[in-house]
Amino acid sequence: MSKQQPDSGPHPRREPRFDLPLSLESLEQVFADCADFGKREVLLHGDASRSVTVCYIDGMTRTERLNDYVLRPLAQDAMLSSVPEGRIFELLEQGALYAQDAKRETELDSVALALVNGSCALFLPGRMDALVIPVATEEKRSVGEPENEPSLKGARDSFVESVRTNTSLVRRRLRAPELHVREFIVGRQSLTPVDLVWLDGIADPDVVAQLAEGLDRLDIDGVEAAGNLEEYLTPAASTPFPLLASTQRPDRFCQGLLEGRVGLLADGIPLGWLAPGTIDQFFKTGQDRAYHWMAASALMLIRYLCTALTLLLPGLYIALVTYHPEAIPVKLALSIVSAKQEVPFSTIFEVLIMLLSFEVIQEAGLRLPGPIGTTVSILGGLVVGNAAVEARIVSPAVLIAVAIAGVAGYTQPSQDFGNALRLWRFLLAILASFGGLFGLGLGIAALLFHLARLETFGVPYLAPFTTGPGSSQSHPSLLRLPLPWIKKRDGAARAWNRRNQR
Amino acid sequence: MRHRLFTLPLAVGLSLSLTGCSQLPQPREMGDMALLRTMGVDRTGNETAVTVSTGPRAKGLQGDREDALVLAAGGASISAAALALQNLSDSYVFFGYVDQLLLGEELARQNVGPVLDHFAQSREMSPGAGVWVVRGDSAAHAVSSGDGQGVESRLATLRTDGEMGVASISRTAGEVYTDLLEWGCAYLPALTVGQDESAALLDGGYAVLKDGVLAGFLEGEAARGLELLAGRPAAEILEARLSDEDVNVRVTGAETKCTFQQNGLEIVCRVTVRLTGHRQPLTREEMSRLKEDLAVQETARLEAALERLRFWQADCVGLGPKAALTAPDQWQRLAPNWPDRFQTDAPSLRLELAVQ
Numbered sequence: 030m031s032k033q034q035p036d037s038g039p040h041p042r043r044e045p046r047f048d049l050p051l052s053l054e055s056l057e058q059v060f061a062d063c064a065d066f067g068k069r070e071v072l073l074h075g076d077a078s079r080s081v082t083v084c085y086i087d088g089m090t091r092t093e094r095l096n097d098y099v100l101r102p103l104a105q106d107a108m109l110s111s112v113p114e115g116r117i118f119e120l121l122e123q124g125a126l127y128a129q130d131a132k133r134e135t136e137l138d139s140v141a142l143a144l145v146n147g148s149c150a151l152f153l154p155g156r157m158d159a160l161v162i163p164v165a166t167e168e169k170r171s172v173g174e175p176e177n178e179p180s181l182k183g184a185r186d187s188f189v190e191s192v193r194t195n196t197s198l199v200r201r202r203l204r205a206p207e208l209h210v211r212e213f214i215v216g217r218q219s220l221t222p223v224d225l226v227w228l229d230g231i232a233d234p235d236v237v238a239q240l241a242e243g244l245d246r247l248d249i250d251g252v253e254a255a256g257n258l259e260e261y262l263t264p265a266a267s268t269p270f271p272l273l274a275s276t277q278r279p280d281r282f283c284q285g286l287l288e289g290r291v292g293l294l295a296d297g298i299p300l301g302w303l304a305p306g307t308i309d310q311f312f313k314t315g316q317d318r319a320y321h322w323m324a325a326s327a328l329m330l331i332r333y334l335c336t337a338l339t340l341l342l343p344g345l346y347i348a349l350v351t352y353h354p355e356a357i358p359v360k361l362a363l364s365i366v367s368a369k370q371e372v373p374f375s376t377i378f379e380v381l382i383m384l385l386s387f388e389v390i391q392e393a394g395l396r397l398p399g400p401i402g403t404t405v406s407i408l409g410g411l412v413v414g415n416a417a418v419e420a421r422i423v424s425p426a427v428l429i430a431v432a433i434a435g436v437a438g439y440t441q442p443s444q445d446f447g448n449a450l451r452l453w454r455f456l457l458a459i460l461a462s463f464g465g466l467f468g469l470g471l472g473i474a475a476l477l478f479h480l481a482r483l484e485t486f487g488v489p490y491l492a493p494f495t496t497g498p499g500s501s502q503s504h505p506s507l508l509r510l511p512l513p514w515i516k517k518r519d520g521a522a523r524a525w526n527r528r529n530q531r
Numbered sequence: 532m533r534h535r536l537f538t539l540p541l542a543v544g545l546s547l548s549l550t551g552c553s554q555l556p557q558p559r560e561m562g563d564m565a566l567l568r569t570m571g572v573d574r575t576g577n578e579t580a581v582t583v584s585t586g587p588r589a590k591g592l593q594g595d596r597e598d599a600l601v602l603a604a605g606g607a608s609i610s611a612a613a614l615a616l617q618n619l620s621d622s623y624v625f626f627g628y629v630d631q632l633l634l635g636e637e638l639a640r641q642n643v644g645p646v647l648d649h650f651a652q653s654r655e656m657s658p659g660a661g662v663w664v665v666r667g668d669s670a671a672h673a674v675s676s677g678d679g680q681g682v683e684s685r686l687a688t689l690r691t692d693g694e695m696g697v698a699s700i701s702r703t704a705g706e707v708y709t710d711l712l713e714w715g716c717a718y719l720p721a722l723t724v725g726q727d728e729s730a731a732l733l734d735g736g737y738a739v740l741k742d743g744v745l746a747g748f749l750e751g752e753a754a755r756g757l758e759l760l761a762g763r764p765a766a767e768i769l770e771a772r773l774s775d776e777d778v779n780v781r782v783t784g785a786e787t788k789c790t791f792q793q794n795g796l797e798i799v800c801r802v803t804v805r806l807t808g809h810r811q812p813l814t815r816e817e818m819s820r821l822k823e824d825l826a827v828q829e830t831a832r833l834e835a836a837l838e839r840l841r842f843w844q845a846d847c848v849g850l851g852p853k854a855a856l857t858a859p860d861q862w863q864r865l866a867p868n869w870p871d872r873f874q875t876d877a878p879s880l881r882l883e884l885a886v887q
Contacts, residue, residue: 350560351558351559354566354625355628359628362628363566363588366566367588369560369561369562370562375560376560462558464556465556
């Protein structure tokens with residue numbers, strides 16, 4: 030470890046990773062202490078003077094493929110024992126094996142990585158090259174329903190952990206050859222394939238270039254969670270709001286591509302990301318285009334209203350009850366006074382503690398297995414809440430205000446956006462407890478200021494409610510207009526080809 | 532980045548202090564508040580007496596009811612009396628919900644201006660509060676007449692009924708104050724305190740203020756006439772006798788138009804009534820006789836009201852200012868002496884009756 034520069038960065042990459050000549054012995058050295066590394070020596074057509082060694086990683090290969098399409102031809106093909114030894118690899122490469130691909134490699138790194146990805150490697154004694162044949166297993170979770178974004182009227186498939194399956198789900202919906210899929214390998218240790226997906230001629234090339242540059246620059250150990258991409262590709266440290274929209278639904282992902290956004294798929298993560306992630310994306314659901322436009326618009330308005338409720342209600346309650354009681358209707362005020370008389374805590378303390386309790390119950394419900402989580406939620410929410418009210422520890426009005434704010438937050442289609450709102454809800458409640466409506470107003474101004482200065486891949490975060498350099502005004506996203514009226518792609522995505530229909 | 536972290540809060544702090552926002556408001560718990568609903572103001576000698584009531588209070592989650600809290604204090608001004616009230620209660624006395632103002636007759640005979648001015652300018656109290664004059668009694672007596680139940684419910688009913696047109700016209704402190712400032716006179720509903728055991732507050736016609744001082748009361752037919760002039764008649768059943776039966780009609784609306792003619796002010800009052808009780812369809816002749824009969828009744832009411840208002844020189848429904856809209860140049864000449872002209876020049880009155 031360097032003592033002069035302890036924080037100067039990670040060790041430089043070793044290129045090549047294994048600085049050894051390519052041979053069976055070297056490969057065995059690389060995979061020493063690896064219980065899943067396997068090798069099998071095969072005599073070519075039973076000729077004891079001619080043998081080949083097949084290496085593979087157990088579990089990454091499909092046994093049937095290895096046996097039927099590699100080992101069987103090697104053992105049974107008479108021609109392999111009759112040709113000169115120098116032509117054996119040439120014959121195998123040209124079709125003696127029943128594989129879709131066969132590639133001759135001369136570097137140890139390439140062979141080792143191919144083995145890890147499910148290929149097998151063939152070594153002939155005395156040769157400094159190897160033949161790599163893909164026999165990878167396709168064991169993976171089958172395509173299921175999107176649990177986080179359920180559908181009542183629409184497709185029911187969901188992204189899975191395999192990036193190639195995910196790209197196939199996208200390509201089945203967008204069959205245009207203009208759909209481009211560029212792959213990057215991200216993570217020094219995980220070597221995760223991450224695919225950049227876009228429709229050429231529709232997506233903004235600037236965004237494609239920015240994402241490609243970001244993925245090229247990404248030098249981390251591994252991509253084991255969604256944050257590994259989101260936090261490295263966007264300036265996420267300065268804001269709790271998500272700057273990349275994510276979805277489990279291939280249909281919504283494709284809709285984003287059609288709007289001119291650029292998609293991102295990572296192996297091992299059953300999600301697709303869309304850039305730029307402007308604020309309106311977090312209020313839309315995959316169902317918006319499935320319902321009648323009036324119903325969809327009304328539901329969208331309700332979601333916006335619920336956002337205001339979840340964000341402002343606790344702060345507003347504190348401000349009105351402790352600073353501006355004259356603004357409360359008389360009968361409601363009398364009701365609040367009567368309920369508050371025997372409660373020992375201040376309103377501010379009550380609201381903040383209830384907000385905290387709500388988060389605790391929610392977190393406990395999420396961490397526990399399903400049936401126990403439900404029990405905890407019922408116990409915490411109903412039983413303890415009711416008991417606290419009856420014991421005069423909290424007033425019912427506070428309980429109602431916090432519960433409405435909490436439930437309203439669940440209308441958010443994006444969990445990430447909902448989490449950001451939960452943080453700001455606390456902040457606004459604290460500001461309201463210091464300065465009433467003045468403090469709340471100050472907090473709202475700060476929130477608007479914060480949102481207004483955010484950008485996602487060069488597009489203002491508040492687009493399409495605002496415009497900025499390079500983004501033109503698009504259709505009002507507050508409502509879902511009839512589809513024949515939406516003649517242009519979403520302006521926030523800065524699509525080159527903006528017209529989407531006649 | 533660090534530079535910005537330090538400068539931003541500093542800039543915000545400086546900006547706040549420059550805008551006068553350096554002092555944050557103080558929080559106060561609603562559970563410790565006595566929410567006042569009704570305020571009565573009297574004048575006794577040189578002192579202003581203020582009586583306030585919370586109305587019946589709910590207590591606890593089960594909605595147990597507590598008696599209304601009634602407090603009374605006096606002072607040189609209404610502000611001083613209100614301040615003295617704070618010392619009388621173990622709760623914080625909060626005036627932000629006072630929406631019923633009762634003025635004692637004695638106060639009304641001296642000057643209601645300071646009270647209305649206080650309501651207009653106070654940070655807590657609202658000019659939207661309903662206002663009544665307690666006829667022949669003190670406001671303190673009226674406020675405490677409801678015993679444990681308070682008078683808040685009764686006054687709220689009177690106000691709602693007035694807004695719906697089934698009782699005397701309800702008025703707010705702001706409306707009365709505006710009329711006094713613009714026209715120099717105003718009308719407001721009057722109440723009397725019942726003398727029986729229930730001591731309920733009863734409709735007492737209208738009080739007419741002239742220059743902030745009580746000019747007199749309108750009651751009975753004159754009060755109905757004032758309502759017609761104001762275009763807000765209270766729901767009422769009129770009876771007319773035809774040849775073989777009594778016919779009942781209900782007054783449903785009125786509209787008064789004023790214009791300046793060569794011979795002075797002309798008032799045209801269009802009254803709409805609806806037949807409510809008759810045995811068979813009326814013939815044309817019967818209808819004509821009915822209209823004549825009703826017109827006589829309504830004209831008498833209008834004349835009774837006008838007579839009293841002209842006697843007091845109090846054009847409290849703004850007949851002159853309404854007519855001014857049709858002849859602004861004429862109004863410019865008349866306006867300086869309008870109270871005198873209103874008294875001396877008898878307006879011509881025409882009544883149009885529509886039966887539905």
